[in-house]
Amino acid sequence: xxxxxxxxxxxxxxxxxxxxxxxxxxxxxxxxxxxxxxxxxxxxxxxxxxxxxxxxxxxxxxxxxxxxxxxxxxxxxxxxxxxxxxxxxxxxxxxxxxxxxxxxxxxxxxxxxxxxxxxxxxxxxxxxxxxxxxxxxxxxxxxxxx
Numbered sequence: 001x002x003x004x005x006x007x008x009x010x011x012x013x014x015x016x017x018x019x020x021x022x023x024x025x026x027x028x029x030x031x032x033x034x035x036x037x038x039x040x041x042x043x044x045x046x047x048x049x050x051x052x053x054x055x056x057x058x059x060x061x062x063x064x065x066x067x068x069x070x071x072x073x074x075x076x077x078x079x080x081x082x083x084x085x086x087x088x089x090x091x092x093x094x095x096x097x098x099x100x101x102x103x104x105x106x107x108x109x110x111x112x113x114x115x116x117x118x119x120x121x122x123x124x125x126x127x128x129x130x131x132x133x134x135x136x137x138x139x140x141x142x143x144x145x146x
Contacts, residue, residue, distance in 0.1 A: 006084060007050065007059050014052040022051035027060060028141075033090040034087045036114065037122070037139035041083065042068045051087075058092075059084045072138045076101040077109075100124060100132075 017026045023046035028038040030051055044066040050059045059082065066079045080097035091113040099106040110127040114136060122139060125131040 001110055006057075007082075010055055010057040011050065011053040011060075013054050014050045014057070016048065017052040018048055020046050023047070023060070026051070027058075030058065030087065035090050035119075036087075036092070036112070037141075039139045039141045040092075040112065042066065042079070044079075056086045056088060057084070058087050070138055073134050075134075078106060089117070090116065 015026075019024050020043075020098055024043055026049050027041055027043065027046070031038050031040055041060065043060065043062055045063045046060055047063055048059070048061040051057070061082050062079070063081070067076055068079065069076045078099045079103070083095070083097035085092040085095040091111070093111050093113075095110050095112060098109045100109055102106075107126050107130060109123040109124050112122065113125075114122050120136050121130055121133050122136045123133045
């Protein structure tokens with residue numbers, strides 16, 4: 001698998017966590033640190049989470065693929081057993097392992113960003129140039145909405 005070599009190349013300087021509870025906690029902390037909604041990466045039994053603060057590279061490994069429906073916008077998103085990205089302030093780039101269902105086809109999401117001028121909007125883009133913008137609030141955890 002190509003992504004394994006990508007993860008391996010970032011492992012040396014990375015903080016790596018194991019176990020579902022700790023991995024979920026660390027992934028949410030990192031999303032918060034980069035000013036991204038904590039509900040953006042729902043997980044199903046995470047087994048490993050890693051973050052290389054030098055390169056900004058992040059990976060999540062979960063035991064099985066997860067399909068998650070963001071009810072407030074009616075979108076189903078698929079998260080593979082391995083998700084990787086490079087994180088920056090309000091942005092995830094070179095994202096792998098995430099697809100959104102549009103009509104009857106799955107579109108691979110390669111970038112997620114929040115507009116610095118209007119943080120109430122979050123944009124999802126594919127490498128083919130397709131992009132869609134939604135309210136950032138749709139990706140907040142229930143406790144963040146209160």
